[in-house]
Amino acid sequence: MEALEHSLFTVELFNRIFGKPVLAFLGLVGIEPKHPESPIPDYVVMCIFVAVFLIVTLGLASRRLTLVPSRRQTVLELVVQMFEGILTDIIGSQGKRYLPMIGTVGLFIFSANMLGLVPGFMSPTSKLNVTAGCALTVFVYYHWQGMKAQGVLKYLKHFTGPIPALAPLLLPIEIISHFSRPVSLSLRLFGNIFAEELLIVVIASIVPFVLPLPFMAVAIFTATIQAFVFVLLATIYIAGAVAHEEEHS
Amino acid sequence: MKKLKGLGILLFFVLVASSPLLAQEEAAVNPIRANLYKLSIIVGGAIITLAVAAGAFCQAKSISSACEGISRNPGAGPHIRFLLIFGLVLIETLVIYALLITIIIILIQWGNWA
Numbered sequence: 417m418e419a420l421e422h423s424l425f426t427v428e429l430f431n432r433i434f435g436k437p438v439l440a441f442l443g444l445v446g447i448e449p450k451h452p453e454s455p456i457p458d459y460v461v462m463c464i465f466v467a468v469f470l471i472v473t474l475g476l477a478s479r480r481l482t483l484v485p486s487r488r489q490t491v492l493e494l495v496v497q498m499f500e501g502i503l504t505d506i507i508g509s510q511g512k513r514y515l516p517m518i519g520t521v522g523l524f525i526f527s528a529n530m531l532g533l534v535p536g537f538m539s540p541t542s543k544l545n546v547t548a549g550c551a552l553t554v555f556v557y558y559h560w561q562g563m564k565a566q567g568v569l570k571y572l573k574h575f576t577g578p579i580p581a582l583a584p585l586l587l588p589i590e591i592i593s594h595f596s597r598p599v600s601l602s603l604r605l606f607g608n609i610f611a612e613e614l615l616i617v618v619i620a621s622i623v624p625f626v627l628p629l630p631f632m633a634v635a636i637f638t639a640t641i642q643a644f645v646f647v648l649l650a651t652i653y654i655a656g657a658v659a660h661e662e663e664h665s
Numbered sequence: 666m667k668k669l670k671g672l673g674i675l676l677f678f679v680l681v682a683s684s685p686l687l688a689q690e691e692a693a694v695n696p697i698r699a700n701l702y703k704l705s706i707i708v709g710g711a712i713i714t715l716a717v718a719a720g721a722f723c724q725a726k727s728i729s730s731a732c733e734g735i736s737r738n739p740g741a742g743p744h745i746r747f748l749l750i751f752g753l754v755l756i757e758t759l760v761i762y763a764l765l766i767t768i769i770i771i772l773i774q775w776g777n778w779a
Contacts, residue, residue, distance in 0.1 A: 600758060607761035614768070625682035645754045 425536050426465070427458040462540040466527045474523075495523075502647060507655045514654055517557055521550060522647040525605065529639030532613055533632055542610045544602065551602035554650045562657030571657070597653060601646060608642050701776030709770035716763030720756055727752050 431454040439455045442448075449455040477488055485493060499519045503511030525541060532539030540546040563571045575590045576583035612635045620628045731749040735742050 603765065604754075604758045604761060607758075607765050611761065611764055611768070623682060627682075641750070641754065645751070648751065 423454070424458060424538060427456075427461045428454070430461045430464075431456055458538060459540040459543045459546055462528070462531060462538055463546060465537070466524060466531060466540065470523055470527060499647070502651055506648075506651045507659060510658070511651070511655075514561065514651075517554075518647055518650060518654075521554065521650060522643055525550060525646055526639065526643035529609055529643060530636070532609070533635055533639075539609050539613060541605055542613045544606045547602040547606040547609075548598070550605070550646070551598035554601065554653065555598040558650070558653045558657045561654055565658045597649075601649060605642055605646055608638055612638050698776040702774065703776075705770055705775040709767045712763055712770070713767040716760050720760035724753055724756050727756070 435453065435455055439449070439452060442455060474492075477492055481489055496515075496519070499515055499522060500512055503514060503518060507514070528541045528546070529539055531537045532542060541550075559571075565571075566574075575587055575594075577586035577590070612631070616628050616631050616635065619631055727749065731745050734745045
């Protein structure tokens with residue numbers, strides 16, 4: 417797969433500006449990058465770009481909020497209401513406190529998926545590193561929220577199931593199914609975005625004139641659906657971890 | 666006459682667009698373990714074909730029952746549509762797992778190098 421990678425203009429620019437300090441810092445810690453002239457990999461540059469883009473755009477767009485919303489505020493409120501709708505549908509009225517995490521993950525994955533369609537950029541989510549990072553974040557988050565909502569011992573006792581006699585049978589099954597969740601989350605997102613990007617690259621290397629356009633349209637659709645499904649599954653996992661107290665009361 | 670002119674321009678642009686097809690190169694060097702290379706390509710193709718056939722059949726079943734459900738109860742349309750999209754993505758995950766294995770097999774070219 418080395419033949420498919422080519423250096424992007426933005427990545428080279430970033431490495432030319434920030435390459436030397438990062439190389440010096442890595443030398444302090446003791447890490448030797450494989451290519452010393454570009455120590456920052458392309459997906460890290462794209463992640464930084466997505467983060468800066470989201471912070472600047474959403475920070476600037478949420479200034480001067482009024483009671484009667486302007487056009488820009490209506491669009492932002494639509495986005496927030498969409499996330500809140502998903503959360504309250506699945507978790508219940510307590511769902512809104514998980515909005516920062518779910519909103520951040522959803523917007524990050526959506527922007528990262530869409531970034532690959534812009535010429536000169538690549539999707540950071542087309543690398544397993546980034547999608548595994550998102551999936552592990554959601555994994556740690558929902559276990560932490562479950563422990564916070566129910567107490568550590570009570571949360572761990574739910575892994576054994578309703579009947580104590582079946583606990584040795586149910587505990588490995590529950591542990592395996594819980595560990596399969598970040599695996600499936602990361603592989604689903606990575607597989608979809610990487611396969612779509614590979615398809616576009618292969619088509620563009622054969623007929624670059626007009627033929628990649630339908631595939632890029634499908635890539636827009638896939639990017640949106642994959643971000644939505646990631647957010648939906650994260651919400652369902654949070655609901656499964658947090659909502660046990662309501663059954664017992 | 667005007668239609669012929671339009672068709673002629675269209676044909677010209679199609680030919681110009683497909684000009685990269687003329688730039689095909691020779692096949693690769695003979696590998697040392699030719700049997701493993703041939704077998705790995707056949708296996709890779711078979712994996713993704715079987716996965717896509719099973720996945721498409723199951724997705725078709727889910728779409729058809731979703732359409733029937735909406736036609737019986739149009740008021741439940743949004744709920745059924747949500748469940749449909751969710752179920753389709755879960756089935757497609759399994760097909761993507763098989764696609765990743767095939768990409769690994771085909772792009773690493775098992776048996777092409779010693």
